[in-house]
Each structure stands twice: as structure tokens, then as C-alpha cells.
Amino acid sequence: MAEIPTEFKDLLDKKGFAHVATIGPSGEPQSSPVWYDFDGYRLLFSQTKDRQKYKNLQKNPQIAISIHDPDDPYRYLEVRGEAEEIVDDPDFAFINSMAKKYLGKDKYPYLEPGEERVIVKVIPHHIPG
């Protein structure tokens, strides 16, 4: 496990976007932005079960996340690691906490009927640079 350097810890509290790269069915990279949280040593993000990224991580937990500082786009953090744990978010507590952080709302306003969500917990193995 690698630790996120102290000088980047402030970035983990900011309302930036984390671009998440996973490996698709043909071994190809895929990338998309997500909201993120930090539990003290892992990066966390929410995902619906019907998204390709969720399916990719079930097959191959290798993941890279790059975040650029919304206040200074020339400063960025890359984390390479593994989706160590993927747990259900049945009462939407986690996605609601993300809505609180990013939108200032108590409930995530974009839930679709029947939507199932998980929390992906990413353990850093390597922090380049």
C-alpha cells in the first residue's frame, strides 16, 4: 500500500472530479469522471451496478485515478491501485453524503427508479511523481 502524500491531502477534501481508468472487456482502457471521497487511506466513489466501470472492476480490480486541483489545474494527483472492496449502498447513505459534499443537498437528486449503487474503495499501490 502507498500513502497519499501529505501535501496532497487538501485535494482530497475539494470538490474536484476524479477521472477513473479501468480495463474494459477487450483489455482496453476506459475513463470517466466521478465524485470522490477519502476515508483516511482509500479513495471512495459511488457507482451504479449497470455501468461498465462496475462490470470492469468485478473482472479486473486494477484502477487508476487522476484528480486535478479545481483551484489550480496544473496540480494533480495520480493514484494507481486496486478496487480493494466494493460494497452495496442499499440505503444510499454514501451517494447522499456525496450529494451533500458536491451539491449541498441532503439527498442525491438524480436517483433513477430501481437504481442500485455500490461504494468502490480504492487502495493506492503507487503514487507516481
Place this chain on the structure above:
Amino acid sequence: MAEIPTEFKDLLDKKGFAHVATIGPSGEPQSSPVWYDFDGYRLLFSQTKDRQKYKNLQKNPQIAISIHDPDDPYRYLEVRGEAEEIVDDPDFAFINSMAKKYLGKDKYPYLEPGEERVIVKVIPHHIPG
């Protein structure tokens, strides 16, 4: 080849950051942000020859690029494709044009002594969503 949808063409002129995902030496994804340009059908970015991303693309040209709109972070474009062509930028014409777009400067101000740069030209194969 896939074409970038018309409704995203404006994004290609903006000064956003493109998060580039490539496949590393152990098959793991890697991700980092770059400046980008568009030549009408391919996404272009500059890279130094000593960076891991350049080495990755020499071995495996598969690439994914996600760009979120700097004016609306909930709007984003993902391009999956291939580094179809990687050409030298010996007189730094391309990186200088990127400095013009992003910094309003005629010359890229961060060149290191002896730095060698290439232009990576990414052909879209699939535009998800």
C-alpha cells in the same frame, strides 16, 4: 472510426483538461491530465519521450480520454480509441501552439534542457453514452 458527436464539438475548442488512460507495463491502467487539440477527427496531445505514457503507447496504442467541460463539470466526453500516429515535434511547433491556446503565450515556457516532444494523435473508435 467513430466521429465525435456534433453536440460535443464546442468542448474540443475549450481549455479543459483531457485525462488520458493508457495501459502500463503490468497491464494496469494509468491516468494523467493533458492539454488537448482536435484536428477535425482526431484528438491530439503533446508528450515528452521520457514519460511512462509515451512508453506505454509504444507498446500498446489503446487509449481512453475523458474530458469534462470546464464550464459545466457534469458534462463530459469520453473517447476510446488508439494512438494512431505518434510524430516528433522537433521544433516544438505543436507544444507552442498548445501554450498559445492555454496560456496565451507564443512559446511553451516549461521546456527542459534536452527535452524531446512528440504529438500523439488519437483516432476515436468508440464514443460511449
